[in-house]
Amino acid sequence: MDILIIIGLIIAGIILFLIELFVIPGISLAGIGAFFCLIYANYFAFSNLGNTAGFITLAASAVTCVISLIIFMKSKTLDRIALKKNITSTVDNKAEQSVNVGDTGKAFTRLALIGMADINGHHVEVRSIDGYIDEKTPIIVTRIENGTILVEKQKQ
Missing domain, CATH: 2.40.50.140 (Nucleic acid-binding proteins)
Incomplete structure (x- = not known):
């Protein structure tokens, strides 16, 4: 059960991390939530499962964040949500x-x-x-x- 809690917190942290980076600009609740989810997942692993599991969770959460960031950037998701229209209007003078x-x-x-x-x-x-x-x-x-x-x- 402890492992499921840790995995759920890491997944929630990564989703909030990606939302913070690509959807909501600046520091928002998504970024703060991502930070606390990832920190609490690592704290939970260290306190309930021991040092070895804590270091494994720490490495897994860091690697998962980097890999999810790379996958999201290489996917066509950003192209679908990006603004492609040029502004062609002019000021009436x-x-x-x-x-x-x-x-x-x-x-x-x-x-x-x-x-x-x-x-x-x-x-x-x-x-x-x-x-x-x-x-x-x-x-x-x-x-x-x-x-x-x-x-x-x-x-x-």
Whole structure:
């Protein structure tokens, strides 16, 4: 009966170990459960069956973890659950394309270097080159670099 308990704990530990590695990222209950199952299986073997059986259980659990990891990685299981779709969508930047250097507008939100502005009737994301600009302040487009609209306060 003791051997069945040890085998069950090792199998549960290995299953939780594989779940932790390949399904649930980070440290989770599966990883903690795997750790405790494997540790308790070895403790149980040392305390109830003696040192020889304990060392055999320790070696068997280590070898079984490594072998199950290798088998799982070589199987096609990872290919079946892996994401194969590429992201082909793009950001809608029609409003940014309608903005030209010299256009004027108003800051829609406070520009703490980056914020939203109303330029030519479009709400677009802009970057201030003047520092902080309060909302509803008149602005002017000075440059457009790599899709970033750079604005400054409009001189009165």
